[in-house]
Amino acid sequence: MDNHTIFIPFNQPPYTGNEEQYIKQALQSGKISGDGKFGNMCEQWFQSQLQCKRTLLTSSCTHALEMCAMLIDTKPGDEIIMPSYTFVSTANAFVLRGATIVFVDIRPDTMNIDETKIEKAITTKTKAIVVVHYAGVVCDMDAIRNIAMKYNVPVIEDAAQAMLSTYNGSHAGTLGQLGTFSFHESKNYTSAGEGGLLLVNHEQWIQRAEIIREKGTNRSQFFRGMVDKYTWVDIGSSYLMNDVSAAYLWGQLEKADDIFHNRMKTWNMYYESLLPLNTKGIIALPIVPDECRHNAHMFYIKVDDLHVRTQLLEYLKNNGIYAVFHYVPLHSSPAGQQYGRFDGTDEFTTKESERLLRLPLYYGMPEQYCKTVIQAIYQFFS
Ligand SMILES: Cc1ncc(COP(=O)(O)O)c(C=O)c1O
Numbered sequence: 001m002d003n004h005t006i007f008i009p010f011n012q013p014p015y016t017g018n019e020e021q022y023i024k025q026a027l028q029s030g031k032i033s034g035d036g037k038f039g040n041m042c043e044q045w046f047q048s049q050l051q052c053k054r055t056l057l058t059s060s061c062t063h064a065l066e067m068c069a070m071l072i073d074t075k076p077g078d079e080i081i082m083p084s085y086t087f088v089s090t091a092n093a094f095v096l097r098g099a100t101i102v103f104v105d106i107r108p109d110t111m112n113i114d115e116t117k118i119e120k121a122i123t124t125k126t127k128a129i130v131v132v133h134y135a136g137v138v139c140d141m142d143a144i145r146n147i148a149m150k151y152n153v154p155v156i157e158d159a160a161q162a163m164l165s166t167y168n169g170s171h172a173g174t175l176g177q178l179g180t181f182s183f184h185e186s187k188n189y190t191s192a193g194e195g196g197l198l199l200v201n202h203e204q205w206i207q208r209a210e211i212i213r214e215k216g217t218n219r220s221q222f223f224r225g226m227v228d229k230y231t232w233v234d235i236g237s238s239y240l241m242n243d244v245s246a247a248y249l250w251g252q253l254e255k256a257d258d259i260f261h262n263r264m265k266t267w268n269m270y271y272e273s274l275l276p277l278n279t280k281g282i283i284a285l286p287i288v289p290d291e292c293r294h295n296a297h298m299f300y301i302k303v304d305d306l307h308v309r310t311q312l313l314e315y316l317k318n319n320g321i322y323a324v325f326h327y328v329p330l331h332s333s334p335a336g337q338q339y340g341r342f343d344g345t346d347e348f349t350t351k352e353s354e355r356l357l358r359l360p361l362y363y364g365m366p367e368q369y370c371k372t373v374i375q376a377i378y379q380f381f382s
Contacts, residue, residue, distance in 0.1 A: 006320040006372060013185035013193065014259055014363040019251035023192075026247035034240025035223070038247040045253050046197060049164075050171040052179075054200045056213055057241035057249075061160040061182030061196035065093035067239055068128075068156050068178045068198070070212050071205050074099045078127035082158075083113040084331040084342060084349050086132045090158045091330055091340065099127065101340030103331045108348045109287040110134065111356070115143040121343035122151050131176070132158040136188075136297035137288055138167035141175045154178065154202070163188055164260060165295040177202040183249060188259060188297055188363075192248035195241050212236040259363050263296035266361055266370050270299045273374045282381050284355075299361045301377070306354040313357060315380045321373055324358050 026038055039057050046055040058064045074080070076098030082090055084103035091101045102121050107114045111134040118129060129148055131139045141155075148155045155176030159165070162172035163181050173179025181187075183195030200209045210220040216236030221227045241249075252259065271285060278285045284302040288294050303309050309325065316323045329349045330336035342349075359373055 008321045008360050008369045008372060009362075010322040010324050010358070010360050011186050012362045012364070013190050014188070014252060016251055016255040016258065016363075018254060019192070019248045022247035022251050023244055026243045029243075032243045034242055035220070036243030036246065038243050038250045039241055042246050042249050042253060045250075046199075049256075050174055050199065052171070052174045052199050052201060053203055054206045054209070056198045056200065056209055057191075057246060058196040058198055058213065058239045059241055060194050061158070061180050061184070062089035062093065063237075063239045064180035064196040064198040065089055065156075065158065066096060066237070067209060067212050068180060069093045069097045069099070070235060071178065071200075071209060072128050072154055072156070074127055077125060079123060079125040080128050080130055081118060081121050081126060081343075082130040083132055084329040084336070084340075084346075085111060085134070085327050085353050086158065086330065087160065087327065088330065088333075088335075090130055090132055091336065094128075094130075095335075095339045100125075101330070101336070102126070103329075103336070103340055103342045103349075105342075105344060105347055106134075106349050106352065108352050110137050110139075110289065111352060112137065112139040113144075114348075115140040115147070117344055118144065119147050119150075122147070122153075126151065126153050128154050128156055130156045130158055132160075133162035133165060133172050135286060135300065136162045136165040136172075136295040137286070138162060138165055138172050138175070138292050140289075141167050145175070148176075156180070157199075160184075160196075161187065161295075161297045163295060163297075164256070165297075166293040168291045173197075173199045174201055177205070183245075188263060188295060189249065189252045189256065191241060191245040191252075193245075195245050195249060208234065213239040260295065262363050263361065266365050266367075267296035267299050269367070269370050270359060270361075270374065273371075274301065274377065277377070277381060283377075296361070298358055300356050300358045302352065302355040303357065304355065309355060309357050312377075312380055316373070316376055319376050321376055322360060323373075325353075325356055326358065327353055329353055
């Protein structure tokens with residue numbers, strides 16, 4: 001292949017065309033801080049699309065997770081159960097409040113937390129179970145909710161990658177007491193680079209979530225005319241999304257179906273074209289359980305081992321194709337060792353994470369790019 005003529009990026013931030021016009025409107029409105037016109041429109045959209053009680057736009061998914069840690073009253077000594085194969089923020093949000101992280105192994109088929117290994121990790125100190133819907137494929141929520149109910153602990157969904165994914169018809173983020181999403185530029189929908197969303201499904205936490213997002217003040221109630229002055233009432237921080245970011249996001253939500261189907265088309269092309277390599281046992285393709293509808297957030301393949309992955313990444317790079325891997329398992333990171341422990345044996349987390357490689361996939365990716373990547377993978381394995 002001629003490596004001087006192609007350059008296929010791993011990601012391009014989604015842009016549909018209306019974002020600029022809405023940003024201009026926001027700028028001209030004279031109100032660009034949080035809880036503005038576009039922010040409210042986006043929150044209403046999510047409440048109706050996802051079928052949930054209250055959504056709060058935040059400055060990032062990391063911040064939405066930090067709000068979760070406050071909402072469940074995380075204290076030093078508490079234990080939070082989660083997979084080790086996840087982004088650092090899933091753990092950091094709780095460590096910031098003094099918790100110890102208890103890492104549980106993943107399932108090799110979905111790369112999600114292994115629901116059969118959670119119960120053994122529960123102790124009297126367990127404060128919450130945090131699940132991560134990897135690649136937009138929802139965890140086995142029936143099993144997880146049953147365990148959580150048995151031990152009376154909340155379930156928090158880190159649905160950063162799972163916007164518009166469903167599980168038995170219900171949306172990701174609505175299946176636990178709290179759900180968080182990311183609008184980082186690498187996600188299916190972005191709010192101009194950084195942003196997030198918190199879903200508060202537990203009604204009794206809605207008011208407190210608004211307070212935590214507003215620096216610990218009851219300013220939201222003040223604006224609704226519920227109190228005659230606003231004041232400091234709780235812990236909190238500055239977690240609102242500004243209205244310029246929300247205006248960008250609104251441009252994306254208007255085209256949400258288009259973005260969804262466009263990504264799905266690329267995902268399906270990868271899947272169908274690479275299936276023969278999967279059948280021959282040369283690579284493994286993603287597995288989506290019947291009860292899950294995924295959102296084409298990511299297309300990954302798994303090769304034999306770390307050595308093959310390193311070679312394949314290099315081969316693709318030499319051909320102008322930027323594929324990536326991610327998540328050094330948190331329990332093997334310096335901070336993960338300091339602030340957490342792995343429960344049971346690491347049967348799959350390290351091994352499976354070393355095999356995984358993500359292929360370029362973004363809204364508007366030319367079909368020819370997808371074909372070029374597929375061709376390069378076939379050439380590598382021939
Ligand atoms: C699983 C998971 N959790 C949390 C985050 C953090 O999201 P943000 O960048 O919006 O803070 C990410 C971002 O990549 C993620 O993939």
